[in-house]
Amino acid sequence: MRAASTFFYRRPYWYLALLLLPPLLWFGTVYLGSLFALLWQSFYRIDDFTAQIVREPTLETYKQLVTQPANVDIVVRTLVMALAVTAACAVIALPIATYMARYARGRVKALFYVGVMLPMWTSYLVKVYAWRLLLAKEGIIAWVFAKLGLMGVLDSILAAPGIGGPSLSSSYLGMFLVFVYMWLPFMILPMAAALERVPGSLIQASADLGARPSQTFRNVVLPLAVPGIAAGSVFTFSLTLGDFIIPSVVGAPGYFIGMMVYVQQGTAGNVPLAAAFSVVPIVLIFVYLSIAKRFGAFDAL
Amino acid sequence: MRYRPDKASWTTRIGAFAGLAFMHIPVLVIILYAFTTEDRTYQFPPPGLTLHWFGVAFQRADIWQSMSLSLAIASCATVFALILGTLAAFALARARFPAKDALTVLFVLPIALPGIITGIALLAAMKLGGVDPSFWTIVAGHTTFCIVIVYNNVIARLRRLPPSWVEASMDLGADGLQTFRYVLLPQVATAFLAGGMLAFALSFDEVIVTVFTAGNERTLPIWFLNELFRPRNRAVTNVVAVIVIAVTLVPILLAYYFTRPDDEHETAR
Numbered sequence: 001m002r003a004a005s006t007f008f009y010r011r012p013y014w015y016l017a018l019l020l021l022p023p024l025l026w027f028g029t030v031y032l033g034s035l036f037a038l039l040w041q042s043f044y045r046i047d048d049f050t051a052q053i054v055r056e057p058t059l060e061t062y063k064q065l066v067t068q069p070a071n072v073d074i075v076v077r078t079l080v081m082a083l084a085v086t087a088a089c090a091v092i093a094l095p096i097a098t099y100m101a102r103y104a105r106g107r108v109k110a111l112f113y114v115g116v117m118l119p120m121w122t123s124y125l126v127k128v129y130a131w132r133l134l135l136a137k138e139g140i141i142a143w144v145f146a147k148l149g150l151m152g153v154l155d156s157i158l159a160a161p162g163i164g165g166p167s168l169s170s171s172y173l174g175m176f177l178v179f180v181y182m183w184l185p186f187m188i189l190p191m192a193a194a195l196e197r198v199p200g201s202l203i204q205a206s207a208d209l210g211a212r213p214s215q216t217f218r219n220v221v222l223p224l225a226v227p228g229i230a231a232g233s234v235f236t237f238s239l240t241l242g243d244f245i246i247p248s249v250v251g252a253p254g255y256f257i258g259m260m261v262y263v264q265q266g267t268a269g270n271v272p273l274a275a276a277f278s279v280v281p282i283v284l285i286f287v288y289l290s291i292a293k294r295f296g297a298f299d300a301l
Numbered sequence: 302m303r304y305r306p307d308k309a310s311w312t313t314r315i316g317a318f319a320g321l322a323f324m325h326i327p328v329l330v331i332i333l334y335a336f337t338t339e340d341r342t343y344q345f346p347p348p349g350l351t352l353h354w355f356g357v358a359f360q361r362a363d364i365w366q367s368m369s370l371s372l373a374i375a376s377c378a379t380v381f382a383l384i385l386g387t388l389a390a391f392a393l394a395r396a397r398f399p400a401k402d403a404l405t406v407l408f409v410l411p412i413a414l415p416g417i418i419t420g421i422a423l424l425a426a427m428k429l430g431g432v433d434p435s436f437w438t439i440v441a442g443h444t445t446f447c448i449v450i451v452y453n454n455v456i457a458r459l460r461r462l463p464p465s466w467v468e469a470s471m472d473l474g475a476d477g478l479q480t481f482r483y484v485l486l487p488q489v490a491t492a493f494l495a496g497g498m499l500a501f502a503l504s505f506d507e508v509i510v511t512v513f514t515a516g517n518e519r520t521l522p523i524w525f526l527n528e529l530f531r532p533r534n535r536a537v538t539n540v541v542a543v544i545v546i547a548v549t550l551v552p553i554l555l556a557y558y559f560t561r562p563d564d565e566h567e568t569a570r
Contacts, residue, residue, distance in 0.1 A: 005477035012396065019392035020404075023385040023448065027407055031445050034422035037429045092323075095316025103309040104317075112321065114557060119324040121499070121553040123506035125525045126542045130327035132529070133334055136343040140330060143345045184324060213310065234413065242415015245509065249529050258417050262512075265421060271428070278421050282414060289413070 042275035053271060061272040065280075071260075075280055078257040081172070082240035085179040089187040089236045090229055092180065097188050097228075101195035102221075116192075120185030128249055131178045135169035135250060142168070165252050175251030182246070183239050187232035194228025195221065227296030234285075234292050241281040257281055328546065335543040340536035358540040363524065368544075371521040374436065375504040378443035382500045385444070386451025387493060394459035409453070411446040419445060420513035427514070434516025442510040447500035454496035454560070458489050495559040498552035505549055521545065 008015040044053050045060040065071050100112035119127070134140050145154040158164040158171060165171030198221055206216040244258030255263075257280055264274035289297075309317070335354065337347035358364060389408055393401060411419055423442050432438060462485070470480040508522035515523055521541070528538045 001478055002476050005481075009477040013398075016392055016396050016398065019388045023389040023392075023408070024404075026385055026444070026448070030423075030426075030441055031411060031419070032407070034419075034426035037426040038418075038422040040429075041425050092316075092320055095313045096320040099309050099313050099317030103313070110561075112317070114554075115321050115324065117557060118550070118553065119328060121502055121549060122328055123522070123542075123545045123549055125506060125508055125522050125529065126331060126545050127327060129525070129529060129538070129542055130331045133330055133343045133345075134327060138342050138344045140345040181323070181327065184320075188320075238413060238415055242417040243509075244417055245526070245529075258415070261417055261421055265424065265513075271425070274421060275425060278418050282418060285414060 038275050038278060041271055042279055044272040044275075046270045046272055051269065061276045064273065065276045071277075074255045074257060074260050074277075077254055078241055078281075079284065081176065081179065081256070082237050084176060085183065085240045086187075086233045086236040088176070088180045089184050090191075090233065092184060093187040093191050093232065097191035097195055097225075098217075098221075100188075101192040102198075116185050116188050120189070124182070125245070127182060128178065128246055131174075131181065131250060132169060135167070135174045135177070137167045137169070139169075169250055170252060172252050172254075175247060178246050178250050179240050179243070183236040186235035186239065187229075190231040190235075191225060191228040194225045194231075198224045230292040230295035230297035234289060234297055237288050238281070238285050241284060331539065331542050331546070335539040337536070337539070340534075343535070354536040354540045358537045358544070361537065363519070364521075364537075364541060367519050367521040367524040370436075370518060371505055374439050374443060374520060375501045377440045378447050378504040379497050379501045381440070381444040382447030382451045383493065383497050386448040386496060386500075387455050387489075389448065390452045390455035390459060394456050395464065409449055412449045416446070416507075416509035417513075420510040423510070424513040434514055434518070436518060438514040438516070439511055439518060439520065442514040443504040443507055446507075446510065447504055450500045450503060451493070451496035454492045454499070455489060458492035459485075462488050491559040495556040498556035498559070502549040502552045502556075506545060 008018065042061060043057045043059070044055055045058050046052070047054050096112070096116070100109060100116070104112050136142075142151075142154065145151050154168075157173065158166070158168065160173075163171060163173040163176070165174070168174040168177075202220055202224075203216055206220045207213075211219065242258050244256065244262045247256040247259050248262075257277055261274045261278045264270045264277060268274075333347065334343070336350040336352065337344075338349035338351045338353075339347055340354075393405060393408070419442065423438070423445075426432075427434065427438060466484055467480055470484045475483065506522050508520075508526055511520055511523060512526070525538065525541060525545070528534065528541075532538065
């Protein structure tokens with residue numbers, strides 16, 4: 001044993017290779033292999049008459065994806081939702097992250113960290129299910145509005161074109177709320193981590209130079225928190241783009257990318273189109289990552 | 302206005318506590334609903350409270366089967382992920398070599414890309430390779446993203462470890478194995494355990510990848526998903542939701558406990 005450990009210590013590359021081989025084999029075959037299999041399928045097409053998959057390379061499926069207005073609508077709808085959810089998460093997360101990172105001390109701070117972590121790791125499905133209870137016509141949100149005598153307000157919100165619907169649980173507004181709730185902790189934690197790293201001396205310097213707290217926050221703290229916001233936004237953006245369960249359980253009938261992938265590979269049996277559709281979020285996320293990288297997201301991950 | 306750098310403004314304070322409440326109300330509501338006497342609608346407030354549905358749920362064989370399947374899958378996936386994730390973390394923590402950046406990206410890709418991509422990619426590969434969905438295809442899918450959790454936890458701890466400790470140990474005459482046993486292992490052990498706990502919790506309630514790799518196997522999340530799409534036993538579903546929360550709560554709190562001293566150490570400046 002001792003001889004072996006000395007042998008590897010003297011030859012760091014052997015040691016490295018020994019460590020890396022198992023995880024690399026796994027990722028190389030199971031994960032990357034699968035991704036390439038997926039990519040490969042997107043270059044097949046489905047024969048319109050026989051509904052059989054034609055196994056010869058073609059761009060036909062991609063053409064169908066970018067030229068059919070219904071498909072383009074799905075991509076745009078998903079993208080708008082992902083951006084709106086990301087923006088809302090950033091706004092709601094800011095006071096929470098600021099308070100837990102910069103002001104809370106001792107027990108309150110621990111309370112906030114556990115309080116953010118617990119809902120983040122609570123079962124995804126249970127949380128979606130909870131929102132179905134909350135948003136239901138006879139559910140708690142409608143009850144609160146009724147008790148406050150604001151039923152008219154809720155109805156007029158739901159009557160709004162685009163975001164409204166017959167009830168909260170079948171409107172884009174309801175879906176938006178669920179998305180924001182689900183991904184909020186993913187925004188808070190990197191944001192708080194970035195805010196923790198802002199040196200106290202900078203804040204004092206800013207105050208000494210006569211800045212009001214709000215000015216210090218806007219001009220000193222916030223710019224330094226941008227990498228954390230960018231890192232968090234990668235999660236909120238990516239998670240919204242690919243989700244297919246939330247749009248199926250809550251929300252209006254319009255399709256989202258994830259649902260389209262699920263339906264096309266399943267009941268519709270059009271695996272090439274499903275594969276092509278799943279390439280869309282990959283491309284969008286790589287574009288988003290390259291933008292986020294400019295804001296220092298990778299340093300804050 | 303006097304400047305108080307240690308005092309948050311009222312707006313920040315209200316925003317923070319309101320946000321925290323927003324994150325917990327849905328979970329509390331679920332717990333309340335597990336005791337409701339109303340089993341046909343989601344009426345609020347519940348007309349009455351009862352323990353009846355817990356008894357009903359515990360007598361359901363399908364729930365027990367799904368539960369034990371999920372526990373078995375989570376255990377297997379966690380073991381594989383602990384081995385592979387820790388190896389990857391040790392390899393990439395300090396070493397410098399040409400393809401390192403690419404590997405770092407590769408190892409976090411399964412959580413950076415949406416789960417549905419992993420799911421449908423595995424399905425596409427299984428179809429091309431003629432592999433039938435089974436217990437082990439579910440485990441393979443779960444292992445892929447659980448590795449990332451373990452890797453992230455362990456590598457974060459390794460990076461925080463001063464390199465001088467390893468050098469000091471070697472200078473004092475320890476060989477590589479002794480250094481690992483007496484210097485690295487005690488430092489990394491809690492991060493390793495925390496990673497394992499989180500991987501277990503994640504695997505236990507994972508559904509998006511599972512849907513694609515499960516075939517006819519019904520894990521607890523798949524059972525739950527079917528109820529979400531076609532509610533048949535609302536009252537029993539509420540109880541299962543509470544059970545799922547309870548099962549995942551323990552490993553999550555343990556993971557927090559294992560990694561906590563470091564956080565305090567880090568923030569106590």
